[in-house]
Amino acid sequence: TIHDVAVFVGSLRKDSINRKVANAFSEVAPPSLRLRIVEIGNLPIYNQDGDSSPPESWVKLRQDIKAAHAVLFVTPEHNRSVPAALKNALDIASRPYGQNVWSGKPGAVVSASPGAIGGFGANHHLRQSLVFLNVPVMQQPEAYLGGADKLFDANGKIANDGTRQFLAKFAEAFADWIRTIAKA
Numbered sequence: 001t002i003h004d005v006a007v008f009v010g011s012l013r014k015d016s017i018n019r020k021v022a023n024a025f026s027e028v029a030p031p032s033l034r035l036r037i038v039e040i041g042n043l044p045i046y047n048q049d050g051d052s053s054p055p056e057s058w059v060k061l062r063q064d065i066k067a068a069h070a071v072l073f074v075t076p077e078h079n080r081s082v083p084a085a086l087k088n089a090l091d092i093a094s095r096p097y098g099q100n101v102w103s104g105k106p107g108a109v110v111s112a113s114p115g116a117i118g119g120f121g122a123n124h125h126l127r128q129s130l131v132f133l134n135v136p137v138m139q140q141p142e143a144y145l146g147g148a149d150k151l152f153d154a155n156g157k158i159a160n161d162g163t164r165q166f167l168a169k170f171a172e173a174f175a176d177w178i179r180t181i182a183k184a
């Protein structure tokens with residue numbers, strides 16, 4: 001069985017390390033995972049007033065999540081928390097009340113930073129929201145990629161075997177996790 005994974009990148013910048021990590025997953029993931037980045041950079045900030053006639057981009061986001069079997073978050077840390085753009089996407093797809101499309105989708109979280117802590121704060125703040133959104137998040141392995149500016153070469157490809165193997169193992173574990181939740 002192929003499982004479609006909607007991938008959310010918490011950084012909007014062109015040369016984002018986290019986007020490189022997300023792209024790298026497509027190279028190392030097992031064939032059972034079909035990964036696709038869902039863009040979140042142009043979503044109007046969530047406002048409950050929009051629930052009655054939502055912007056097209058909100059509707060599209062909710063559809064993209066509904067259509068996926070699983071969700072993968074690859075995010076930097078902004079001031080020890082989740083970047084606003086990613087939190088906005090979480091909020092949009094959690095509403096209108098009672099129509100949270102995240103619910104039940106198996107998920108995984110990866111954080112990456114040039115710093116030594118590897119985005120731990122963002123990783124766990126994100127997990128806090130995902131508990132409420134009823135996303136069963138893979139617990140192990142964890143992925144806090146520190147010194148992440150050094151992990152990619154000039155072409156944006158993974159620069160060392162250790163990182164490639166780590167990401168491949170993470171993706172394999174996530175594929176298992178998706179199968180486990182799908183059977184439950």
Ligand code: FNR
Nearest residue numbers: 011013016017018019076077078079080113114115
């Ligand atoms: C950062 N950065 C950062 N890094 C970190 O490890 N912990 C933090 O709390 C923060 N806070 C923070 C706030 C804001 C507003 C910005 C713009 C940046 C640095 C961040 O890790 C760095 O810019 C990464 O390169 C961002 O990830 P991308 O864009 O490369 O994926």
